[in-house]
Amino acid sequence: MKFKNKNVWITGASSGIGAASAVEFARQGANVILSARREEALQQVKSDCEQLGAKAWVFPMDLAQTGDIVLIVQQVIQEVGTIDVLLNNGGISQRGVVNETILEVDRRIMEVNFFGTVALTKAVLPHMLKNGGGRVAVTSSLVGKFGFPLRSAYAASKHALHGFFESMRAELVKDGVSVTVICPGRIQTPISKSALQGDGKEWGQVDEGQQKGMSAEDCATQMVQAIYKGKKEVYIGGSDRLMVYIRRYCPPLFYWLVTRVKAT
Numbered sequence: 001m002k003f004k005n006k007n008v009w010i011t012g013a014s015s016g017i018g019a020a021s022a023v024e025f026a027r028q029g030a031n032v033i034l035s036a037r038r039e040e041a042l043q044q045v046k047s048d049c050e051q052l053g054a055k056a057w058v059f060p061m062d063l064a065q066t067g068d069i070v071l072i073v074q075q076v077i078q079e080v081g082t083i084d085v086l087l088n089n090g091g092i093s094q095r096g097v098v099n100e101t102i103l104e105v106d107r108r109i110m111e112v113n114f115f116g117t118v119a120l121t122k123a124v125l126p127h128m129l130k131n132g133g134g135r136v137a138v139t140s141s142l143v144g145k146f147g148f149p150l151r152s153a154y155a156a157s158k159h160a161l162h163g164f165f166e167s168m169r170a171e172l173v174k175d176g177v178s179v180t181v182i183c184p185g186r187i188q189t190p191i192s193k194s195a196l197q198g199d200g201k202e203w204g205q206v207d208e209g210q211q212k213g214m215s216a217e218d219c220a221t222q223m224v225q226a227i228y229k230g231k232k233e234v235y236i237g238g239s240d241r242l243m244v245y246i247r248r249y250c251p252p253l254f255y256w257l258v259t260r261v262k263a264t
């Protein structure tokens with residue numbers, strides 16, 4: 001019961017890693033606040049968490065509508081009380097080469113993955129600081145540590161999260177706010193289905209890379225553990241994690257490999 005009676009807000013909770021994290025937090029004694037756009041899917045996750053004895057609330061939210069976020073945060077605080085943990089997990093991916101991707105797609109991915117996450121974090125922070133601290137986590141990606149084909153805007157949005165949250169950690173550690181940046185590799189979720197192609201249409205298929213990945217449940221278990229331990233940065237996945245170290249310690253090998261790996 002690592003999070004007994006703690007209130008944990010999870011974005012992207014309607015599917016995949018976010019839904020599995022909500023269930024894992026509930027298993028660890030937490031109450032969960034669930035956000036994403038699809039309310040029906042959130043209600044299902046709510047019921048899964050309640051069956052584990054957790055209190056659960058659904059607050060639909062579109063990360064691209066940053067103007068609505070402050071009001072939603074006020075509603076959450078009013079109804080739930082304290083927010084002890086914020087897991088910024090909602091996001092969209094990409095399947096398109098740079099030279100065929102319209103700028104609107106780059107902007108859309110930055111809007112959801114970066115600005116939405118930043119807006120929510122900024123709106124929650126004053127509340128956390130007033131309460132003497134809290135834990136903030138963000139789901140980046142291994143692609144937050146290196147560039148990867150078909151993912152230019154996605155990789156950029158995840159790299160941006162590292163810059164933002166590392167800076168925030170340095171500022172707020174003295175105030176009792178811990179920051180955990182989570183970098184999953186390939187995880188079995190439908191993320192590739194909603195990934196944006198160059199023209200803005202959804203990719204619509206579950207990629208082989210995703211199908212062969214770690215289960216969302218195993219990923220969630222490791223994420224919750226990392227947040228509990230206050231880890232600063234974690235890499236979760238299989239052999240794909242090696243790319244981080246190859247990029248760091250043997251860049252020429254990385255540059256050769258990254259043009260040869262299957263990107264879907």
Ligand SMILES: NC(=O)c1ccc[n+]([C@@H]2O[C@H](COP(=O)([O-])OP(=O)(O)OC[C@H]3O[C@@H](n4cnc5c(N)ncnc54)[C@H](OP(=O)(O)O)[C@@H]3O)[C@@H](O)[C@H]2O)c1
Nearest residue numbers: 012014015016017036037038062063090091141187189191
């Ligand atoms: N699966 C992987 O291999 C992998 C690897 C590295 C990192 N990640 C990261 O893990 C996180 C979760 O992804 P996943 O793999 O679990 O994929 P997923 O099953 O597709 O879940 C994505 C979640 O984000 C939400 N979302 C998307 N657009 C949103 C918006 N505009 N506003 C609010 N919520 C939005 C979705 O909910 P609604 O559609 O209901 O809004 C959904 O709950 C993402 O940040 C992703 O980049 C995934």
